[in-house]
């Protein structure tokens with residue numbers, strides 16, 4: 304993942320034009336109707352503002368005529384027109400606010416969805432990289448707010464430009480030389496604000512790690528799962544201090560950053576103020592010389608004030624587009640980078656052929672940033688209808704091997720094969736639908752019990768809330784959790800989380816059975832279960848494994864386990880140690896071999912027979 308982020312080589316003018324073009328396209332694609340409404344409202348607001356300047360000139364002129372002419376109908380109409388124009392401006396302003404907000408949300412949704420698409424489809428390996436997390440965190444935040452700000456900035460630019468043209472035209476009609484002077488006044492602010500935007504982006508990038516750490520500590524302090532340990536270990540003060548220290552570091556950097564920004568913007572504002580003062584002085588001199596009438600001068604001053612406000616708005620809008628544009632670049636380079644990764648994969652893949660066994664062959668794999676391989680020359684095969692077990696001590700590589708066999712990690716060397724086809728030549732989604740996998744740290748979704756089982760069943764949305772659909776129930780029954788789910792307040796439709804009203808929670812073992820049901824529910828050729836019985840009571844464990852082959856209906860399974868009693872019945876057992884397969888065979892063969900398997904088996908079995916255990920009695 305590149306850290307380079309936004310492109311900065313382009314000339315300022317071209318860059319803003321390009322950003323405006325890009326964000327216009329983005330906003331347009333979200334809602335052409337609202338876009339048109341927004342532009343229409345801007346034009347209306349601009350016209351109202353421009354007309355106001357001209358009407359002010361008329362009103363002043365007629366007020367100055369009052370001693371001679373008295374209150375004329377023309378004066379009354381001018382005042383009414385001014386009031387109508389002002390009211391119109393306010394109403395249009397309110398409408399603009401609503402349309403802007405709606406458009407902003409639509410843009411945010413569209414960008415968020417694109418980030419979600421990337422986050423949920425990039426190769427799993429990315430999630431082992433802190434750099435990826437860092438960028439993901441930054442772009443997640445940018446996606447939620449920055450496109451909205453580009454949209455706002457864009458409309459501010461359009462609005463102020465159009466209004467400036469309106470008011471400018473009115474002023475030009477009065478005094479042609481005023482406009483260029485006022486435009487020159489905006490230049491210093493424009494330049495300093497550009498530099499401020501770059502500073503802001505650099506600051507955000509520099510603070511991403513600190514922010515991630517703060518978010519993590521905050522998450523630990525407020526999350527339900529962590530709540531019990533925080534109390535049991537009395538770590539709340541330690542966590543709060545840690546949070547405060549991180550925040551202090553951030554605040555210190557923020558102070559320096561804000562000071563730098565303040566210095567820059569003061570410089571820009573002072574220079575612009577000098578130009579404005581010069582313009583007003585010229586006007587005063589002209590009035591003194593009698594070259595400008597009082598009414599016109601009054602209108603000109605109102606015009607200058609309005610136009611100056613518009614120029615400030617314009618500068619602010621350009622700054623917003625530019626600043627948010629830096630984040631948009633960052634966001635789009637992230638999206639492009641990961642789209643490219645996918646594009647390098649073969650674009651003409653075949654659907655997975657009928658299952659004829661799956662295997663990993665001479666596979667080596669190293670986690671990003673790790674100094675040693677997690678797997679070295681590992682070969683594990685699961686034939687059609689076979690039940691295969693993988694055992695080994697902690698950290699020996701069992702889960703990693705299961706992930707490579709599941710197609711979630713690409714091996715560094717060696718192959719993962721579906722029959723005689725490497726995984727890389729098959730359609731990813733097809734392969735995934737043919738392999739069901741449940742990990743030891745399976746996810747407890749805060750959705751209904753049915754949804755927790757039929758997660759991937761996108762077509763069944765309408766039926767999901769029905770209590771205990773047959774196929775969902777069958778999977779739950781096979782995993783031994785049907786009774787517990789049926790007894791929930793709303794049966795299978797009960798939401799499984801205490802975070803929401805009208806929900807319920809399951810015990811650790813019930814959750815594990817539900818996760819197993821999730822694997823059974825999928826009509827997959829190969830079922831991979833990583834530590835499926837870690838939280839099961841002895842009866843549930845016995846029931847699960849004694850009925851496993853029946854439940855599988857001839858499908859193949861690979862399961863990882865530390866419990867040797869559960870692996871005895873497997874067709875083949877692989878024993879892993881330090882990332883290698885050191886033994887394989889049936890239980891009987893491995894016991895006869897008297898290697899690591901027999902040693903671990905004896906250790907475990909011996910715990911049940913403290914007075915003496917011999918593996919000659921298994």
Ligand SMILES: Nc1ncnc2c1ncn2[C@@H]1O[C@H](COP(=O)(O)OP(=O)(O)OP(=O)(O)O)[C@@H](O)[C@H]1O
Nearest residue numbers: 431670673677695696697698699700701702703704
């Ligand atoms: N995300 C990761 N990043 C870096 N190294 C990892 C990662 N996950 C696991 N490892 C390392 O890879 C090796 C194999 O881990 P793995 O989880 O496959 O072991 P395991 O046999 O399943 O262990 P356990 O029985 O404890 O579940 C270990 O040395 C572990 O430290």
